[in-house]
Amino acid sequence: MGLSRTTILFIVSSGLSLILGVLRIPNIAHGSLYMIGAFSAYSVISFLGGGGFAFWAAMVVAPLIVAAIGFVMERGFFSYLYEREHLMLLLLTFSFALIIGDLVKILWGTEYRSITAPGFMQGSAEVFGLPIPYYNLFLLLVGPVIAVFLWLVVNRTKIGKISRAAAVDAEMVSAVGINVGWVFAFTFVLGCFLAGLGGALIAPMTSISLGMDHSLIMEAFLIVIMGGLGNIWGALLGSLIFGLAQSLGILAWPQFGIVFPYLAVVVVLTFRPKGLLRSAW
Amino acid sequence: MLKVESVVKSFGGFKAVNGARLHVEKGEIVAVIGPNGAGKTTLFNLITGHLLPDSGRIRFKGRGIEGIAPHILCRKGISRSFQVVNIFPRLSVFENVQIAVLARERKTFRIFSPVRNMAAEEVHEILRNVGLYGERDVEGDLLSHGDQKVLEIAVALGGKPELLILDEPTAGMGPKETERCIRLIKKLSDESGLTILFCEHDIGLVFEIADRIMVMVRGGTVIQGRSEEVRRNREVQEAYLGEAGEC
Amino acid sequence: MKWKYVTPLLLLAALAAAPQFLPRFHTYILAIVLLTGLLATSLNLAIGFGGIYQFHHAVFYGVGAYGTALVLTRTQLPAPVGLMAGPVAAAALSLVMGVICVRLSKLYFGMLQISLGSLVWATVYRWYSFTGGDNGIPGVPVPGWIASSESAYYYTLAVTTLSMLALYRIVGSPFGKVLQGIRDNPVRSDAIGIDVKAHKLTALVIAGFFGGVAGSLFVVIDTSVFPDMMFWTYSLEVLIMCLLGGMYTFFGPLVGSSILVLLRTYVSIHIPYWHLCLGIILTLVIVFLPEGVLGYAARRFRPKEGRLA
Numbered sequence: 001m002g003l004s005r006t007t008i009l010f011i012v013s014s015g016l017s018l019i020l021g022v023l024r025i026p027n028i029a030h031g032s033l034y035m036i037g038a039f040s041a042y043s044v045i046s047f048l049g050g051g052g053f054a055f056w057a058a059m060v061v062a063p064l065i066v067a068a069i070g071f072v073m074e075r076g077f078f079s080y081l082y083e084r085e086h087l088m089l090l091l092l093t094f095s096f097a098l099i100i101g102d103l104v105k106i107l108w109g110t111e112y113r114s115i116t117a118p119g120f121m122q123g124s125a126e127v128f129g130l131p132i133p134y135y136n137l138f139l140l141l142v143g144p145v146i147a148v149f150l151w152l153v154v155n156r157t158k159i160g161k162i163s164r165a166a167a168v169d170a171e172m173v174s175a176v177g178i179n180v181g182w183v184f185a186f187t188f189v190l191g192c193f194l195a196g197l198g199g200a201l202i203a204p205m206t207s208i209s210l211g212m213d214h215s216l217i218m219e220a221f222l223i224v225i226m227g228g229l230g231n232i233w234g235a236l237l238g239s240l241i242f243g244l245a246q247s248l249g250i251l252a253w254p255q256f257g258i259v260f261p262y263l264a265v266v267v268v269l270t271f272r273p274k275g276l277l278r279s280a281w
Numbered sequence: 282m283l284k285v286e287s288v289v290k291s292f293g294g295f296k297a298v299n300g301a302r303l304h305v306e307k308g309e310i311v312a313v314i315g316p317n318g319a320g321k322t323t324l325f326n327l328i329t330g331h332l333l334p335d336s337g338r339i340r341f342k343g344r345g346i347e348g349i350a351p352h353i354l355c356r357k358g359i360s361r362s363f364q365v366v367n368i369f370p371r372l373s374v375f376e377n378v379q380i381a382v383l384a385r386e387r388k389t390f391r392i393f394s395p396v397r398n399m400a401a402e403e404v405h406e407i408l409r410n411v412g413l414y415g416e417r418d419v420e421g422d423l424l425s426h427g428d429q430k431v432l433e434i435a436v437a438l439g440g441k442p443e444l445l446i447l448d449e450p451t452a453g454m455g456p457k458e459t460e461r462c463i464r465l466i467k468k469l470s471d472e473s474g475l476t477i478l479f480c481e482h483d484i485g486l487v488f489e490i491a492d493r494i495m496v497m498v499r500g501g502t503v504i505q506g507r508s509e510e511v512r513r514n515r516e517v518q519e520a521y522l523g524e525a526g527e528c
Numbered sequence: 529m530k531w532k533y534v535t536p537l538l539l540l541a542a543l544a545a546a547p548q549f550l551p552r553f554h555t556y557i558l559a560i561v562l563l564t565g566l567l568a569t570s571l572n573l574a575i576g577f578g579g580i581y582q583f584h585h586a587v588f589y590g591v592g593a594y595g596t597a598l599v600l601t602r603t604q605l606p607a608p609v610g611l612m613a614g615p616v617a618a619a620a621l622s623l624v625m626g627v628i629c630v631r632l633s634k635l636y637f638g639m640l641q642i643s644l645g646s647l648v649w650a651t652v653y654r655w656y657s658f659t660g661g662d663n664g665i666p667g668v669p670v671p672g673w674i675a676s677s678e679s680a681y682y683y684t685l686a687v688t689t690l691s692m693l694a695l696y697r698i699v700g701s702p703f704g705k706v707l708q709g710i711r712d713n714p715v716r717s718d719a720i721g722i723d724v725k726a727h728k729l730t731a732l733v734i735a736g737f738f739g740g741v742a743g744s745l746f747v748v749i750d751t752s753v754f755p756d757m758m759f760w761t762y763s764l765e766v767l768i769m770c771l772l773g774g775m776y777t778f779f780g781p782l783v784g785s786s787i788l789v790l791l792r793t794y795v796s797i798h799i800p801y802w803h804l805c806l807g808i809i810l811t812l813v814i815v816f817l818p819e820g821v822l823g824y825a826a827r828r829f830r831p832k833e834g835r836l837a
Contacts, residue, residue: 026635028764077815084818086635087581091771092814094764098807106801218646218760225639256654262647269640273632329719355721367716369709380709383702384721390730392703399702440720 004136006243007143008202012216013223014150014235015194021230021279022167022187024086025078028093030195031217032100033066037199038208039104040065042113045203055118059200066196067189069100074188079181097213105210117204135204142201146194150232153190163187167230222265228275237276241268282307282476283328283444288337290327297323299500300337305444305478310470312487313480315497321480322364324497325448329361330354341444356385360442362433364449370422374413377421377432378404381439404439411435411465427458431465438469445469447479451486459483463490488512543685552677556749559681561789562688563745568769568781569695570738575767576775577699578731579711581638584645585739585766587625588618590758592740594652594659597668597753607671614747615740621648622736626729642760653755664754674748684745691738692782698734699778707731768806772813774820783821 012034019027040062048054073096081089116122117135124131154160166173166183174180199212223242227234242261249260268276285303289296298320305311313321326332328339333348340346346354351361369377382400383389408414411431416424424432430450437445450466451459467490469475481487487494488508495505496517503516511517543562547555567589574582596614599605605613629640652659659665674683698704706727710717714724747753756762765788773784791809796802817824 026639077811081814084814087575087767088814088818091764091768091810094768095807095810095814098803098810100807102801102804102807106804214761218642221639222643222646225643255656256651258654259647259650262643262650265643266640266647269643270628273636273640351718352721352723355719361719363716363719367713367719369712369716371712372705372709376705380706380717380722381720383706384717388702389706389722389727390703392698392701392734394702395697395700396702396705397700436716436720 003243004139004205005202006239007139008198009216009219009223009243010143010236010239011146011201012195012198013220013227013239014146014232015191015198016220017224017227017230017232017235018150018154018163018187018194019191020224022163023078023082023184024089024167025093025188026086026090026221027191028090028217029073029096029100030093030191030220031213031215032097032104033070033192033195034199034216035104035210035213036069036100037062037066037196038203038212039108039113039199040196041200041203042115042208043108045115050115050118052118055204058203059197062200063193063196066199067193070189070192070195071185073192074185078188079184082184097217101210101213110210113208115203115208139201139205146197147232147236154232159183159186219261222262224275226265226268226275228277229279231275231277231279234275234277234279282342283478284338284340285324285328286338286340288324288327288334288339290323290332290334296500298327298334300502301497301500302502302505303478303495304505305476307443307476308470308474309492310466310477310479310490311493311495312491313478313495313497314482314484314487315480317482318499319497320500321497322448323500325361325446325480329359329446355440355442358443359446360437360440360444361446362430362437362448362450364452366426366429366433368421368429368432368436371420373418373420374408374424374432374435375404375417378407378435378439381436382407385440407435407438410469411438412461427454427461430454430458431462434462434465442475444476444478447477449481450479451481451483459486466490540689544682547678547681555677555681557789557793559684559749560746560793561786562684563742563749564766564769564785564789565782566688566691566745567739567742568766568773568785569692569778570735570742571766572770572775572778572781573695573699573707573738574731574735576770576777576780577704577711578707578728580728580731581634582641582732582735583638583767584641584760584763585735586758586760586763587645587648588622588736588739589743589746589762589766590652590753590755591621591648592618592743593747593753593757594665594743595740596744596747597665598659600668600670600747601665611744611748614744615737618740618743619733619737622733622739623729626732626736630725630728630732642763645758645763646760649755649758649760652758659755660753662755664752666752668747668751668753670748670751680748683748687741687745691741695734695738696778703727703730765806768810768813770820771818772809772820774823774826776819777822777826780820780822787821 012030016027016030019025041058044058044061045054048057077092078089081092122134124133125137154164162173162178162183166180170180219242223238224235226241227238241264245261245264246257250257283303283305285301287300287302288298289300290298301320301324313324315321323332327334330349330351338345338347341357341359369380379400382403386400405414408417411434413428413431413435416428421432434447434450451462454462463486466477470477491508493505493507494511496503496511504511504514546558571582571585574580592614595617596610599610599613600607625641625644628644629637632640653662655661674680706722710722710724710727718724769784769788770781771784772787773782774780792802795805799805819827
């Protein structure tokens with residue numbers, strides 16, 4: 001159970017990490033984008049009447065919607081403000097988080113929503129004597145797939161290499177004649193896609209509500225900081241540690257269980273302030 | 282006063298400073314010259330505590346100072362200016378120097394007295410000395426480049442140093458400003474007996490005012506001596522004339 | 529007529545007279561405006577004047593409030609002790625957090641502070657027995673001499689005025705100038721003999737202390753505390769106040785917080801989408817008015833020598 005949530009955390013955090021690593025923007029709107037992913041998935045599935053096809057459609061369409069929103073954000077606003085201080089960019093993403101938060105309220109109302117997993121994924125399998133829902137197993141598969149996919153993109157494709165170079169020295173990259181703007185746009189959109197995907201994937205597992213954005217963004221940030229900015233494996237490691245700390249914490253001390261992950265982050269950062277694995281900057 | 286003995290510093294596999302030697306007597310003006318990349322700034326960074334040497338000793342007034350933090354070193358009497366202009370852009374010329382004086386007087390934790398006229402006399406004197414008194418209320422980043430470099434020196438003077446280290450003080454200056462800077466250095470040495478160590482690209486100037494010159498090539502000291510010795514030295518000629526246009 | 533001195537005095541007089549003319553609700557709001565202004569100004573000491581990325585200032589606000597509330601509700605200690613306990617606790621926390629974070633620069637400092645702050649929040653949120661958990665502590669027994677709406681207001685006005693005066697002095701002192709120097713050029717500051725870390729730490733403790741004062745004032749005005757006071761979103765709101773008013777001016781944060789508190793109060797009555805409005809305002813400020821209201825005014829009405837307007 002904890003592991004499947006960890007998958008979602010990983011997917012969302014890796015998006016955040018990419019954005020932070022390459023564009024150096026702490027994207028506070030990331031949680032809100034995740035929320036839109038969940039609500040969009042709900043709408044798509046409701047619109048298409050449920051069932052297997054609707055589910056897969058939602059898993060593709062919802063993240064695309066979020067990616068489109070991200071594109072507008074980046075091209076429409078961020079691209080003009082890159083020379084400003086980090087603080088400004090951070091507050092700008094916060095303003096988007098605020099706006100999106102209320103827009104969701106306007107578009108979808110304040111009630112909880114829920115969707116169920118498609119028919120073929122309902123029920124559970126017996127793994128080591130424990131009943132594990134098929135959906136959770138599905139998520140456990142998806143996680144590593146995404147991780148590998150991301151690693152391939154970042155390390156093996158041309159655009160991935162350019163992004164990594166741009167993270168370290170954007171000026172140099174543009175001096176060589178590459179349009180850094182599109183690199184940034186691509187990275188940002190990819191990051192948003194991941195956020196939307198995370199939201200869409202978690203939709204069948206949890207109640208979709210306002211406030212999803214707040215709880216998630218804090219966790220995602222802490223994971224990214226813990227793992228190393230811009231580092232995909234760091235996001236994976238961070239998610240695992242975070243999820244583990246949370247599960248163990250709740251098991252060991254139910255009342256204060258939620259404190260454990262924060263404690264873990266503080267410990268890690270005190271000894272390795274730049275994160276466990278290598279940061280992009 | 283300052284003795285650098287066989288200091289080595291590498292970055293990764295690259296030996297930026299390789300067995301450099303330097304020796305500065307009280308009241309002297311000593312210049313360090315050398316082609317680009319010879320390690321002059323790295324050497325200065327080692328002296329002022331911004332870097333820790335891998336090996337070798339650096340002694341100031343007889344005591345070892347390797348790796349002592351810059352702000353503590355400043356209180357021991359070494360002040361420094363930087364190659365790239367490094368003033369306080371949003372503060373006025375007066376305030377720039379004032380901070381340095383207040384830091385020296387250890388008044389920086391005073392939180393309840395108004396700062397406006399503190400140490401005004403001393404700051405004004407320093408400003409008059411370097412010729413920036415007229416611009417004392419102008420904001421740092423509004424000054425011309427040459428004035429900013431002079432302000433750099435003024436700020437360093439605020440610490441009432443015994444040893445003043447200037448990293449390429451005339452970098453980026455036109456001929457008139459360079460003249461002015463050189464005359465200022467000479468004046469500081471003559472009038473206040475300040476010991477000055479600086480590094481430069483422009484050899485002509487160096488020969489004009491330096492008492493002794495140390496030549497650095499590829500991280501090592503080729504020679505340290507009076508201008509005549511240095512001029513005649515074979516290796517120096519090769520380093521500079523062999524690599525024409527290296528100045 | 530020295531406007532620089534007269535304007536604050538007039539303002540002070542107006543604020544002192546206000547409760548005589550305003551209904552209770554508005555007096556309450558005015559008091560909130562004042563203490564929030566103090567909170568924002570204390571944050572600005574760290575971020576505007578010190579250049580320190582203080583991303584979770586609300587922690588000190590919350591701890592100040594909880595400190596005061598807990599002493600007043602759970603102990604028999606005299607009220608003034610309670611009122612001081614909050615700020616002192618906040619300053620102590622600031623010291624501890626500062627020591628841990630101060631070796632980091634900029635963004636990393638901010639993020640570690642958010643982590644630590646969230647840890648504090650999570651602990652408070654869950655500790656039902658001690659802190660009341662997510663319910664907070666309603667009905668704090670505030671001493672009689674500041675229990676009425678009017679007296680609470682005057683107490684707030686007095687404390688805020690004194691605190692602002694103190695902060696004003698600090699900014700104009702050698703320490704304040706050095707802090708600004710560190711903000712603009714830490715390397716140079718280091719090289720002229722300033723122990724950068726020690727000064728930053730001092731700034732953080734002062735900022736934390738006055739943040740805590742604001743928190744204890746809230747307890748007096750509202751007689752309650754709740755964990756959301758130290759939730760990270762509130763920290764960002766306070767940051768917005770500083771930005772809105774002008775981060776490099778002394779009174780900017782006060783202006784910013786006044787605007788924001790008044791807007792939030794009166795807009796929320798009519799429109800249920802305050803966050804949307806806030807987000808839009810913030811976006812406009814960042815894009816068009818990054819130096820804030822006072823920053824812009826300073827530039828417009830007192831052009832510097834040689835500077836293009």
